[in-house]
Amino acid sequence: MIGLFCGIIFGFLLRKAHVSRFDTIVSQLMLKDFTVMKVILTAVVVGSVGIYSLQGVGLVPTLHLSGTPLLYGALGGAIFGVGMSVAGYCPGTAIAALGDGSWDMVAGIGGMFFGTILFGELIGPVPCVQASTLASLFSLSPWMVIAALCLVWAAFALGMRRLENRRRPISA
Amino acid sequence: LGCIRQIRPKSGQKWLYSLNTAKIRAKLAEKRGSTMIRYLRRDRWSPYVVGLGIGVLLTLLFVMGHEFGVSSGLARWGQMLQSAVSGREPTHLFGSLWKMLFVVGILLGSWIASRISDGERPATHTIWESAFGTSKLRRYGAAFVGGALLMFGARLADGCTSGHAICGAAQLSVVSWVFMMTLFAVAIPVSLLMYGRK
Numbered sequence: 001m002i003g004l005f006c007g008i009i010f011g012f013l014l015r016k017a018h019v020s021r022f023d024t025i026v027s028q029l030m031l032k033d034f035t036v037m038k039v040i041l042t043a044v045v046v047g048s049v050g051i052y053s054l055q056g057v058g059l060v061p062t063l064h065l066s067g068t069p070l071l072y073g074a075l076g077g078a079i080f081g082v083g084m085s086v087a088g089y090c091p092g093t094a095i096a097a098l099g100d101g102s103w104d105m106v107a108g109i110g111g112m113f114f115g116t117i118l119f120g121e122l123i124g125p126v127p128c129v130q131a132s133t134l135a136s137l138f139s140l141s142p143w144m145v146i147a148a149l150c151l152v153w154a155a156f157a158l159g160m161r162r163l164e165n166r167r168r169p170i171s172a
Numbered sequence: 173l174g175c176i177r178q179i180r181p182k183s184g185q186k187w188l189y190s191l192n193t194a195k196i197r198a199k200l201a202e203k204r205g206s207t208m209i210r211y212l213r214r215d216r217w218s219p220y221v222v223g224l225g226i227g228v229l230l231t232l233l234f235v236m237g238h239e240f241g242v243s244s245g246l247a248r249w250g251q252m253l254q255s256a257v258s259g260r261e262p263t264h265l266f267g268s269l270w271k272m273l274f275v276v277g278i279l280l281g282s283w284i285a286s287r288i289s290d291g292e293r294p295a296t297h298t299i300w301e302s303a304f305g306t307s308k309l310r311r312y313g314a315a316f317v318g319g320a321l322l323m324f325g326a327r328l329a330d331g332c333t334s335g336h337a338i339c340g341a342a343q344l345s346v347v348s349w350v351f352m353m354t355l356f357a358v359a360i361p362v363s364l365l366m367y368g369r370k
Contacts, residue, residue, distance in 0.1 A: 001273070007277015010226065010274070011280060030360075039223045040333070042226075050234075077355040082362055084333075086366070099285075104312050107315040112322060115320035116323045135344055
């Protein structure tokens with residue numbers, strides 16, 4: 001039941017940012033509108049601060065790091081990227097889009113089921129290696145990486161503001 | 173101010189005073205409630221507010237010992253369908269029951285948001301239509317092919333935009349950042365080629 005409840009909140013938020021819409025996502029991929037990047041980067045910065053600080057206090061029992069080899073991650077990301085351009089959604093936003101009234105996502109979700117079954121039949125489980133984080137890779141404290149992320153986020157948000165101010169038509 | 177003036181002549185009577193504060197409190201609550209509701213009904217929120225909300229949700233999920241991801245939940249639904257049709261269980265199961273419910277929740281949540289928001293519904297596909305026309309068959313076909321590619325890629329990488337780009341990236345996982353970078357590095361030129369010419 002908690003799963004259902006959290007899903008409702010997530011779907012609600014996706015719709016409120018309009019990322020449940022084809023035009024928003026494809027505009028991001030065509031670099032016309034940066035809503036998707038704003039949502040993802042903000043969520044990553046807030047989530048990383050939240051997770052690592054609560055883990056420090058002992059409130060987060062375990063991290064859930066994926067042990068997928070990097071090559072699989074890159075290859076999967078490339079196939080996923082083509083799919084995202086063609087469908088105009090990623091899996092989460094596709095479901096939110098259906099709730100938002102985009103009926104083409106009935107076919108999209110059918111396609112996703114097909115993709116799952118195809119993958120299960122052709123390839124099966126992916127190998128698993130020792131998971132690594134950006135912190136362990138460069139042997140830094142996670143807080144150094146998070147601080148850098150915050151700086152990147154601040155630069156991104158400021159840059160976006162300047163860009164949008166410049167683009168706004170000036171009326172007398 | 174109107175409330176205070178009423179009290180003065182009968183300041184000894186306690187019941188009148190308490191009645192008036194209750195009225196003020198009710199008025200305040202009404203005002204606060206209406207701005208809240210107005211915000212809830214607004215068609216579009218700032219992406220930063222939504223990002224903050226997702227980040228907080230992600231943190232709470234970690235506190236409860238769960239992780240965050242959509243594609244494995246969807247994959248599990250797909251496998252359930254497969255075993256219902258073919259009558260045999262797949263050897264390797266994706267996701268968990270928890271994630272299957274999470275997926276259903278997204279559908280419900282977006283539907284609720286869509287119903288209570290002021291904006292227009294259903295959503296348009298302006299960019300698609302300007303590049304490929306209004307043929308429904310073509311749009312549905314592309315959605316199917318795109319969906320199949322999405323899931324194939326997501327299973328190969330063991331995550332999607334939510335599992336890798338949000339949940340994994342927030343944990344500073346290397347493979348998640350690799351996934352996100354290649355995703356955008358491929359999707360941006362492909363989209364520009366597909367939709368950008370007209």
